[in-house]
Amino acid sequence: MSLSIRNQLPGTVTSVTPGEVMATVKVRLDAGQEITAAVTLEAVRELGLTPGSAVRALIKSTEVSLATGPVDGLSIRNQLPGTVTDVASGGAMARVKVRVAGGELTSAITGDAVSDLGLSAGSEVVALIKSTEVSLANA
């Protein structure tokens, strides 16, 4: 089976904080970074997620924002530093590849953003991903 979701990062669950309908799940990626996912409590139960569970964090490319440096004071939990390896521009949108520790991320952002940030191969960036945009799959 193949998935259109470009970004699939392997890791291990380190904690599960259940709310009444949602839960936050922290995942230590194999490359060492920590990711937070906000998923339904039902999903946590159905996937049997507990500390130690091997998972893949799945992130749609349209959910990956880019910053030219680390951002403090931001509600976005997931910040992965990396280096741009390729930029493909369309008329309105652009697709940016970013090499991060342990893998590569694809980000779909506006062409305006690429211009304003001056992104090209070699640019140092931080990929930002809201925790509600992170899905999990059993590894």
Add this chain to the structure above:
Amino acid sequence: MSLSIRNQLPGTVTSVTPGEVMATVKVRLDAGQEITAAVTLEAVRELGLTPGSAVRALIKSTEVSLATGPVDGLSIRNQLPGTVTDVASGGAMARVKVRVAGGELTSAITGDAVSDLGLSAGSEVVALIKSTEVSLANA
């Protein structure tokens, strides 16, 4: 009122599970599939959602991922099987039409994903939609 949101699926609320700030709402689509939406509790109250409420599930096309088959062990609650009817490709993004029971979905994914999955008219796919990406409207 017209909406830019491409995907609007009619159905009936079957359950509402309230948390302190979020709620999960299950909707039986008219074509029989079940959809889960995670919305704010405030929205549930304001729309007066209870089992039996007639609603439309609204899903932005950038929130629809595609897989070439059913996916087990996935936190993404909503999986609708269908058949690709059309693919339009741009420089970075592509727009894929998928016929599902009861209607048609539009998915905006990267061109890379279309190539990797080998999607074209006739491809069997499963549309994946995270419950936090499903909005609801009174029908």
Add this chain to the structure above:
Amino acid sequence: MSLSIRNQLPGTVTSVTPGEVMATVKVRLDAGQEITAAVTLEAVRELGLTPGSAVRALIKSTEVSLATGPVDGLSIRNQLPGTVTDVASGGAMARVKVRVAGGELTSAITGDAVSDLGLSAGSEVVALIKSTEVSLANA
């Protein structure tokens, strides 16, 4: 029609930049801020969006991130400064109300983010919204 989408900001289209499958639409909000929406080209056509069109920008609360100040060098196009008016916390998620020029935004973020940012009524914040997360409706 009532919508579960909490954030509905009235404005006027100022420009439409069509790509092959997506388009970026700039909207001047009634309160003066500019918003960028990335929607399908098909939606632009169907809604008849051109400069001067009266629209509402629709943003799901799970798509609104918060920063404690303006963020430079960020791909996220939409940054609306405001003041927190209320915080409601659940077990995993929190709902934050932010007063911005011309209205109020609802943001659903993790409880962790609320703690880390020290958000409470009166906090100055900037609401961040990725353009792919902004839908448009004819006003």
